[in-house]
Amino acid sequence: MEGVDHLAHERNRSQFDVNDMKIVWAGSREAFEVSDRMSRLVANDPAFRKDNRVHLTRKELFKNTLRKAAYAWKKIIELKLSEEEAGRLRFFVDEPAYTDLHWGMFVPFLKGQGTEEQLQKWLPLAYKMQIIGCYAQTELGHGSNVQWLETTATFDPKTDEFWWPGGLGKVSTHAVVFARLITNGRDYGVHGFIVQIRSLDDHSVLPGITIGDIGVKFGNGAYNTMDNGVMHFDHIRIPRNQLLMRFSQVTREGKYVQSDVPRQLVYGTMVYVRKTIVIDASNALSRAVCIATRYSAVRRQFGSQDGVETQVINYKTQQSRLFPLLASAYAFRFVGEWLQWLYTDVTQRLAANDFSTLPEAHACTAGLKSITTAATADGIEECRKLCGGHGYLCSSGLPELFAVYVPACTYEGDNVVLLLQVARFLVKTVSQLVSGKKPVGTTAYMGRLQHLMESTCKVQKAEDWLNPSIVLEAFEVRSARMSVECAKRLSQFTNQEEGFHELSPSLVEAAVAHCQLIIVAKFIEKLQGDIPGNGVKDQLQKLCSIYALFTLHKHLGDFLSTSTITPKQASLADDQLRSLYAQVRPNAVALVDAFNYTDHYLGSILGRYDGNVYPNLYDEAWKDPMNDTAVPDGYHEYIKPLLKQQLRNSRL
Numbered sequence: 001m002e003g004v005d006h007l008a009h010e011r012n013r014s015q016f017d018v019n020d021m022k023i024v025w026a027g028s029r030e031a032f033e034v035s036d037r038m039s040r041l042v043a044n045d046p047a048f049r050k051d052n053r054v055h056l057t058r059k060e061l062f063k064n065t066l067r068k069a070a071y072a073w074k075k076i077i078e079l080k081l082s083e084e085e086a087g088r089l090r091f092f093v094d095e096p097a098y099t100d101l102h103w104g105m106f107v108p109f110l111k112g113q114g115t116e117e118q119l120q121k122w123l124p125l126a127y128k129m130q131i132i133g134c135y136a137q138t139e140l141g142h143g144s145n146v147q148w149l150e151t152t153a154t155f156d157p158k159t160d161e162f163w164w165p166g167g168l169g170k171v172s173t174h175a176v177v178f179a180r181l182i183t184n185g186r187d188y189g190v191h192g193f194i195v196q197i198r199s200l201d202d203h204s205v206l207p208g209i210t211i212g213d214i215g216v217k218f219g220n221g222a223y224n225t226m227d228n229g230v231m232h233f234d235h236i237r238i239p240r241n242q243l244l245m246r247f248s249q250v251t252r253e254g255k256y257v258q259s260d261v262p263r264q265l266v267y268g269t270m271v272y273v274r275k276t277i278v279i280d281a282s283n284a285l286s287r288a289v290c291i292a293t294r295y296s297a298v299r300r301q302f303g304s305q306d307g308v309e310t311q312v313i314n315y316k317t318q319q320s321r322l323f324p325l326l327a328s329a330y331a332f333r334f335v336g337e338w339l340q341w342l343y344t345d346v347t348q349r350l351a352a353n354d355f356s357t358l359p360e361a362h363a364c365t366a367g368l369k370s371i372t373t374a375a376t377a378d379g380i381e382e383c384r385k386l387c388g389g390h391g392y393l394c395s396s397g398l399p400e401l402f403a404v405y406v407p408a409c410t411y412e413g414d415n416v417v418l419l420l421q422v423a424r425f426l427v428k429t430v431s432q433l434v435s436g437k438k439p440v441g442t443t444a445y446m447g448r449l450q451h452l453m454e455s456t457c458k459v460q461k462a463e464d465w466l467n468p469s470i471v472l473e474a475f476e477v478r479s480a481r482m483s484v485e486c487a488k489r490l491s492q493f494t495n496q497e498e499g500f501h502e503l504s505p506s507l508v509e510a511a512v513a514h515c516q517l518i519i520v521a522k523f524i525e526k527l528q529g530d531i532p533g534n535g536v537k538d539q540l541q542k543l544c545s546i547y548a549l550f551t552l553h554k555h556l557g558d559f560l561s562t563s564t565i566t567p568k569q570a571s572l573a574d575d576q577l578r579s580l581y582a583q584v585r586p587n588a589v590a591l592v593d594a595f596n597y598t599d600h601y602l603g604s605i606l607g608r609y610d611g612n613v614y615p616n617l618y619d620e621a622w623k624d625p626m627n628d629t630a631v632p633d634g635y636h637e638y639i640k641p642l643l644k645q646q647l648r649n650s651r652l
């Protein structure tokens with residue numbers, strides 16, 4: 001059977017309404033319609049072609065990105081697209097560019113940190129792209145340790161080097177610059193400033209500033225469309241009112257005035273972007289899973305019956321590697337949706353001077369950013385392997401996706417550094433239990449600590465693992481016991497910082513356990529709500545169980561060493577997992593169709609919607625510039641003399 005027929009057959013046998021699932025995936029009917037329209041607009045416009053990226057030099061690649069970004073902006077204006085539509089259009093263009101930083105960090109930073117007056121001055125310029133901004137925080141010597149940034153903003157500034165900011169190297173005219181504010185001889189810590197860095201007339205770099213691109217990054221094409229930059233300041237002067245002053249001001253006389261708010265609000269943009277990165281993890285993982293699932297249904301190896309070999313998706317090992325990733329893509333989607341809610345809620349509270357949920361928002365965004373990006377980076381690589389040799393070809397779309405995606409484990413906070421933030425939050429929560437402080441939000445389960453320390457898992461047969469409350473309690477017990485164990489061991493140290501340092505590997509594991517609990521809990525919570533559509537909820541319930549039981553399987557050491565479950569219950573979980581894989585199998589292709597990705601966005605011959613893989617792989621190979629001539633360049637210089645040489649030797 002041809003690949004085309006395979007996929008049609010797979011679609012016919014699915015047991016749910018894929019159109020309804022598309023709406024659940026998009027978040028709402030309106031969100032689906034916007035995404036659908038924008039993805040088609042991009043896919044149908046040859047100006048957004050991207051299949052030639054791997055053959056371009058860095059300079060050609062970058063210029064091509066500038067062209068696309070300018071063209072996209074023209075379309076946005078011409079079609080009078082809303083902010084949401086414009087965001088989706090940029091998303092489907094699918095090419096990292098300075099615009100990500102302008103819209104994703106510079107504008108949110110202005111909005112979050114500027115006074116009314118500053119917003120009136122800067123926002124209209126930024127919205128019309130009359131200025132282009134980047135986010136310059138990381139220095140050559142300091143990325144994670146923001147408090148120790150060396151750049152200072154005083155009446156007599158020193159010089160220092162920024163390193164990494166996207167959009168800085170070649171495009172931005174302005175930057176949000178992080179520097180320690182020094183006034184009247186006192187250091188008030190890190191603050192954000194707006195600094196103009198290039199002329200708005202001829203784009204030249206302004207005097208006293210040196211800027212360049214930091215060089216080629218990992219992968220062919222991939223993130224090299226972005227001009228990550230280096231910037232050096234030498235005694236730059238900026239007006240006082242370019243300190244963003246919503247939360248703290250410097251008066252004309254140089255007096256520092258701090259509003260009555262936590263100093264961490266200066267980190268607000270990082271919380272915002274980390275939340276966005278969680279949703280983005282579900283985008284990247286679902287894309288890889290879509291490619292690997294469709295191709296696994298098309299590809300056949302061994303096990304010939306009636307003269308046809310087995311579709312590789314029918315191998316249990318293939319299912320046990322692929323379906324947990326499919327489930328993770330959905331799990332990250334829903335936890336991302338919840339995080340969006342949490343972020344909106346904390347923003348509203350901050351506006352009303354309620355800072356109580358800020359530590360929770362920081363811990364959740366930091367922790368979830370960390371585990372979803374790590375799982376997604378690993379998951380994309382697993383999908384490449386699931387596609388065998390063809391997965392290693394750039395035309396599979398997977399190498400480029402991997403190369404573009406992996407820095408997500410580092411940018412916006414190194415994943416381990418961020419998990420240590422979650423660990424601090426957990427240890428603090430446990431220690432506050434003694435003083436009777438009731439934990440709330442995602443740590444509310446710690447309020448039932450005594451029960452969780454004593455409870456035993458109720459599973460007696462495999463189907464018991466389908467019970468959401470049993471699953472949830474197992475994750476709560478594991479997480480609570482790991483946190484308590486860390487807190488206990490920590491209390492044996494006289495110096496807490498030293499203890500934290502010494503125990504940090506275990507603390508990171510406790511943080512992972514807590515974040516996985518959040519993902520499981522939010523998936524279960526989602527399923528308790530109304531989910532319309534024929535068979536849709538049933539499929540999601542299966543995926544939820546797969547996510548939870550696969551995570552349990554992968555971290556079995558935690559569950560056993562904390563005595564959360566017995567080895568027998570672990571084996572029952574594996575039995576249930578196998579049964580779930582078999583139930584998901586007929587729906588796998590439809591479950592990836594629900595992502596509603598166009599072939600343009602997927603950028604993969606293996607993941608084509610029509611399944612027509614082999615003829616297209618073959619044609620694509622012939623399009624490669626290496627095949628322009630049968631005899632390669634260099635034959636006369638390097639191959640011919642060699643062959644002649646061998647001939648002479650053999651005659652000797």
Ligand SMILES: CCCCCCCCCCCCCCCC(=O)SCCNC(=O)CCNC(=O)[C@H](O)C(C)(C)COP(=O)(O)OP(=O)(O)OC[C@H]1O[C@@H](n2cnc3c(N)ncnc32)[C@H](O)[C@@H]1OP(=O)(O)O
Binds near residue numbers: 277413
């Ligand atoms: C672009 C958009 C499009 C998106 C579309 C999809 C994505 C695709 C595009 C990607 C594009 C790439 C964009 C990359 C852009 C960069 O990478 S920009 C640079 C980002 N840099 C970082 O993330 C640096 C990481 N480091 C940090 O965040 C902080 O320095 C650390 C690690 C949290 C430590 O901070 P510290 O002040 O030394 O911290 P510490 O003493 O541990 O904490 C002090 C207190 O502050 C709290 N705190 C710390 N941080 C926070 C916070 N953020 N909020 C609230 N409280 C906090 C702590 O909990 C602690 O609380 P208490 O325990 O005292 O109550």
Ligand SMILES: Cc1cc2nc3c(=O)[nH]c(=O)nc-3n(C[C@H](O)[C@H](O)[C@H](O)COP(=O)(O)OP(=O)(O)OC[C@H]3O[C@@H](n4cnc5c(N)ncnc54)[C@H](O)[C@@H]3O)c2cc1C
Binds near residue numbers: 137145163223417
């Ligand atoms: C593609 C890309 C785009 C970026 N874009 C921007 C941008 O637009 N603007 C910007 O300002 N920055 C940007 N960055 C920089 C980025 O935010 C930093 O690289 C990131 O925050 C990590 O900091 P670092 O490089 O100092 O890593 P380091 O902190 O030096 O990390 C090195 C190693 O040390 C470990 N480590 C560090 N501290 C600790 C600790 N306390 N405990 C245990 N282990 C620790 C880490 O886990 C890691 O393994 C970008 C980076 C990349 C890769």
